[in-house]
Amino acid sequence: MAARIDDLMVLGQNISKTDLAKYLRDREAVLPRDFGGLGDGAANDRAALQACFDRAAADGKFAVIPPGTWNVDAGVTLGGGARGLIMQGVIQYTGAANAPATVLTLGDGGTTRNGEKLYLNLQVTRQIQSDWLSEADIGIVARNLDASLLDLRLVSGFTIGLRTLGDGRGFEDTTLILGRILNNRYGLDVRCATATAWNTSVRYYGGHFACATGINPALDRFGIRLSAEPGAYTNHNRHVFDAPNFELRQLDPNVAIPFLNETSGSAIIGRALRMEACSPIVARHTGAAQDCEYEVAWANTYRVGIDYTATATRCGNAVLNRHRAPASRHLRLLGAVPNVRAAAFRHSATEVGVEGLAAVATSTTSATTLAGLSFNGLDSVTPTTRGLLLDAQRGLAFVVDCSQAKEFALVHSLVGGADGGRIFVRCFDGAMNVRENLAGDALASITTLLWNIPSKAWTGGAAMADASLNKRMTVRLGPSVAFAQIGIVGFDGQIEVEALRLYGLPEATPALLCGTPALPVGQREFAAEVAWDLPSLAPGATSLLDVTVTGARQGDLAQAALASSTRFVELDAAAWSNNTVRVMARNISPTATFDLGVATLSVAVRKRRIP
Structure with missing residues (x-):
């Protein structure tokens, strides 16, 4: 006959149903009610919760918090010995x-x-909203997790909602499922505490980062922050955020930004972000973070960007504006010289230039204008069979109007895939005057730009090399920079350049200036027009006129045409001296005299190709 549980005897001792149920349950889980906790929203259950957590950690069990509101007047800790x-x-x-x-x-x-920890359905709130003035005010801290799963349902009312922390070692290879993260100044803080810690390779799904109207309106707020203690490890990398929603209530004077990146990390990827009631900034970068990408699926504004503060030392990050901006799905090629050797010409007997590019120099200069610092050709540039060999103080650059567009990508190729050369950036204001060593004017990815006093330009802090992964450079220009030269220079020694390309963000269409009247460099052809009142020409007679054609050099090919009936008046043109073309008109009629009157004389010169 089956015995009832009331009749069960264990080692000669009577066991009640309650004790047996607790015994069986305690093999897997520990509850705070086992230690006197009530969960009634009135009693202070901190002691019961901590006792429950201590037992779970000591016995390697799960801690389970039943339904209810479990009040605490101070923090509690679930040690790493617990299963979850x-x-x-x-x-x-x-x-x-x-x-x-x-x-x-x-x-x-x-x-x-x-x-291998499992934390499910986490819910931590504040009874009274935090004033956000102390970063010691944190809802949840998860330390040194590895290969674990953390499922957050709700954290609300703190300065920092959830902090993932690499302490003396790493927080890594873990998955976070995010729910409602409400009324926190920093919803999620991805952080390292020491130099021996790391915080890498973490996956995040979802998350509703929101602040209610009226919550600390004078203070800035951020959805996700990547940060580190002073002196701690800062290379946070490969954090992937899928489909988070940000509703942060931007009201003047505060800013409300989804991402705040204070680290030097890379590969911070945000996908399908939704931004409502946020500033028109998806991320603020204050350090050396690069290779980060933010895909904005919906926003309140047409264009969303990245804010680089004065302390930022790298750029090279991307925003993909999907919302109402289908053109934003691809980079736009702004300028290309796919073979500089084929585009090269002789500017003079000793100087070589390239169509579409300004020749630049890093030698000492007293020039202060864009025109004075851009050359149609320079010496110490030697044609080779495949490229152009530039001496250390020579370079080639695109010249771009950056009054609206601020971010560009430069791609170059040296013959044979060789390493070498440094990125070169020179900045100008709206009047095309050079801007000298002004903080925030220029940032680059992969390298720190250094101010070169003699040339009044920024150059890369290291030579470009495959081993350094710095051959593909992004340049970010400051708000006061209206025009810029962006290119490559030898700097450390000779380089044999084969090709250059410049890319920009798809929503902008900045103009390239080379070859325009405002900047007649990087061009093979020069022209001028003047009025010429030829004298009366008897048979065989000639008349000469010197025409100023800026950029002309001896040896250039020259042509002239007169806007008049010139059947028997033959025109010859020659590049006579620097910037001067001499035109000769000859009457080739054997019998007639001609007096043509005033007419427009057009003169053109063309630079010689290099055989």
Whole structure:
């Protein structure tokens, strides 16, 4: 006959149903009610929660928080010995608005690896909204997780909602499922605490980062921050955020920005972001972060960008504006010289130039204008069978109007795929006067730009090489830069350049200036027009006129044409001296005299190709 549970005997001792149920349950999980917790939203359950967490960590079990509101007046910690935490109820911190606390800490710190953990349905709130003035006010801190799963349902009312922390070792290879992250100044803080820590290779799904109207309106707020303690590891990399939603309530004077990146990390990827009631900025970068990409699926404005602060030392990040901007899905080629050797010409007997590019120099100069610092050709440029060999102080650059467009990508090729050369950027104001060593004027990806006093230009801090992964450069120009030269110089020694290309963001169409009347460089053909009142020409008579053609040099091919009936008046033209073309009109009629009157004389010169 089957016995009832009331009749069960264990080692001669009577066991109640309650004790047996607790015994069986404790093999897998520990509950705060086992230690006197109530979860009624009135009692202070901190001691019961901490006792529950300590037992779970000591016995390697799950801590389970049943439905209810579990009030605490200080923080609780679930050590790394526990298998995880399953929450059906809410932990609520009852401290004052100006009383910071780290309410729930998960995992051990230091060099402990907290691997293969499972944290489900986490819910931590503040009874009184934080004033956001202390970064010690944190809802949840998860330390040193590895190969784990963290499922966050709700965190609300703190300065920092959720912090993932690499302490004495890494936070890595973990998946976070994000729910409602409300009324926090920093919804998620991805952080390292020490130089031996790291925070890399983490996947995030979802997340509703929102602030209600009226919450600390004078203070800036951010959805996700990547940060580090002073002196700690800052190369956070490969964090991928899928489809987060940001509704941060931007109201003057605050800014409300989805991402704040204070690190030097790379490959921070945000996909299918939604931005509502945010500033028109998807990310603010304050350090050396690069190779980050933010895809904006919906926003309140047509164009969303990245804000680089005065402390930023790298650019090379991208925004893909999907919302109402289908053209933004691809980079736009602005200028290309696919073979500089084929586009080269002799500017003079000793100088070589390239169509579409300005020749530039890093030697000492007293010039201060765009025209004075751009050359149609320079010496110390030697044609080879495949490219142009530039001496250390020579370079080639695109000249671009950057009054509206601010970000460009330069791609170059040296013959044989060789390493060498440095990126070159020279900045000018709206009057085309050079801007000298002004902070924030120019940033580059991969390298720090250094001010070169003699040439009044910025050059890369290192030679471009495959091993350094710095051959593909992005340049970011400051708001006061209206025109810029962007190119490559030898700097450390000779380089044999084969090709140059310049790309821009798809929503902008900046003009390239080379070959225009405003900047007659990078061009083979020059022209001028003057009025010529030829004298009466008897048979065989001639008349000479010197015409100024800026850019002409001896040896150039010259032509002339007169806008008049010149059947028997023959015109010859020759590049007579620098900037001067001499035109000779000859009457070739054997019998007639001609007096043509005033007519327009057009003169053109063409630079010689290099055989």
